[in-house]
Amino acid sequence: MATPSIRSIVRKGVWEENPVIRQILGICxxxxxxxxxxxxxIMGLGLVFTTAMSCATxxxxxxxxxxxxxxxxxxxxxxSYVMIVDIxxxxxxxxxxxxxxxxxxxxxxxxxxxxxxxGFARTxxxxxxxxDGIASGTGYAVVLLMIASVRELxxxxxxxxxxxxxxxxxRWTIMVMAPAGFFMIATFIWITRSLENRSKPQKA
Amino acid sequence: MESTLSAPVIFFASIFTNNILLANFLGxxxxxxxxxxxxxxxxxxxxxxFVMTCTTALNYVVYYYLLVPLDLVHFRFIVFIIVIAxxxxxxxxxxxxxxxxxxxxxxxxxxxxxxxxxxxxVCLFMVIRNYNFLQSVAYGLGGGIGWLLAITALAGIRxxxxxxxxxxALEGPGISLVIAGLMALSFMAFSGMIQIG
Numbered sequence: 001m002a003t004p005s006i007r008s009i010v011r012k013g014v015w016e017e018n019p020v021i022r023q024i025l026g027i028c029x030x031x032x033x034x035x036x037x038x039x040x041x042i043m044g045l046g047l048v049f050t051t052a053m054s055c056a057t058x059x060x061x062x063x064x065x066x067x068x069x070x071x072x073x074x075x076x077x078x079x080s081y082v083m084i085v086d087i088x089x090x091x092x093x094x095x096x097x098x099x100x101x102x103x104x105x106x107x108x109x110x111x112x113x114x115x116x117x118x119g120f121a122r123t124x125x126x127x128x129x130x131x132d133g134i135a136s137g138t139g140y141a142v143v144l145l146m147i148a149s150v151r152e153l154x155x156x157x158x159x160x161x162x163x164x165x166x167x168x169x170x171r172w173t174i175m176v177m178a179p180a181g182f183f184m185i186a187t188f189i190w191i192t193r194s195l196e197n198r199s200k201p202q203k204a
Numbered sequence: 205m206e207s208t209l210s211a212p213v214i215f216f217a218s219i220f221t222n223n224i225l226l227a228n229f230l231g232x233x234x235x236x237x238x239x240x241x242x243x244x245x246x247x248x249x250x251x252x253x254f255v256m257t258c259t260t261a262l263n264y265v266v267y268y269y270l271l272v273p274l275d276l277v278h279f280r281f282i283v284f285i286i287v288i289a290x291x292x293x294x295x296x297x298x299x300x301x302x303x304x305x306x307x308x309x310x311x312x313x314x315x316x317x318x319x320x321x322x323x324x325x326v327c328l329f330m331v332i333r334n335y336n337f338l339q340s341v342a343y344g345l346g347g348g349i350g351w352l353l354a355i356t357a358l359a360g361i362r363x364x365x366x367x368x369x370x371x372x373a374l375e376g377p378g379i380s381l382v383i384a385g386l387m388a389l390s391f392m393a394f395s396g397m398i399q400i401g
Binding site for chain 2: 083111181185193
């Protein structure tokens with residue numbers, strides 16, 4: 001199999017096969033951290049780092065990993081990188097680390113990373129695997145930021161913690177609570193799928 | 205600083221007010237994928253409840269009697285995931301050996317459980333909230349039952365709406381998320397009862 005070009009990998013990861021809205025992967029953290037944009041951004045960056053590095057490592061080890069225990073190896077690789085992210089966050093951004101709580105650790109079980117490792121990194125060389133990890137992670141982070149921007153704007157009247165709406169703005173408290181997270185993702189899926197159906201109406 | 209809530213309070217809170225799925229969004233992936241039919245949803249729910257209770261207890265012991273004394277708390281992610289994976293593997297082998305019938309029902313779900321974020325999530329919450337052993341077990345059991353309740357309800361609703369006219373773009377995961385949102389709304393009605401951190 002020819003190695004796909006870097007450009008097509010990026011386009012696929014960010015848009016065509018966007019992990020959140022196309023494949024419905026990694027929803028757990030997508031819902032939990034998206035009520036504040038700052039937290040979302042940090043989470044996104046952590047995920048990009050973890051995905052890219054794990055994909056590269058899995059790919060580097062792909063010839064020496066026995067097939068039977070590859071899941072275990074992948075999980076351990078991912079867990080090691082998540083540990084690095086966790087320690088760095090604790091050292092430099094203790095407030096955000098506390099706000100994210102267990103969700104940093106839950107990057108380990110984020111299906112996006114496992115999915116990319118299984119589906120791409122296991123059969124491709126290191127460099128494309130690394131780029132693929134960055135692309136998928138970015139696709140995830142972008143969708144999360146979009147969802148977070150709506151939720152924070154309507155829920156707190158601010159963006160990245162700066163108030164942008166007038167002070168007498170009635171806060172939609174529901175937007176920062178659990179149900180709104182479900183509704184926002186459903187709406188996003190609805191919008192993107194409608195756009196897709198319109199652009200190619202004769203879909204088989 | 206130890207949590208002062210009693211174990212039964214934590215148990216009920218983790219089922220209703222702090223439902224692991226509807227309030228903390230954990231275990232969404234398998235929640236959406238396996239909720240098409242009622243029997244398999246219930247099967248997965250039971251398996252999750254069982255594994256969650258046992259691994260929470262196991263991880264509690266490992267964390268407080270191994271990692272804390274050795275000053276290795278940063279390794280908890282790796283250790284927790286290994287404990288979970290090993291336990292799931294063990295359960296799978298035991299069930300296969302002693303109860304082939306149960307294996308047919310639950311066997312297919314067991315590998316899925318290793319990567320179910322709800323299990324790891326409960327273990328991490330347990331550490332963050334400083335629960336003692338009894339509280340942790342109550343939290344694990346309650347979280348599992350809460351998850352079982354949520355996935356059973358979703359599967360039931362999805363079976364009912366199978367023939368409903370849903371907008372094309374919203375079919376599948378979209379409508380499931382809307383249902384989950386409505387369920388989360390109705391579970392919020394419980395929130396006046398008990399509150400945990």
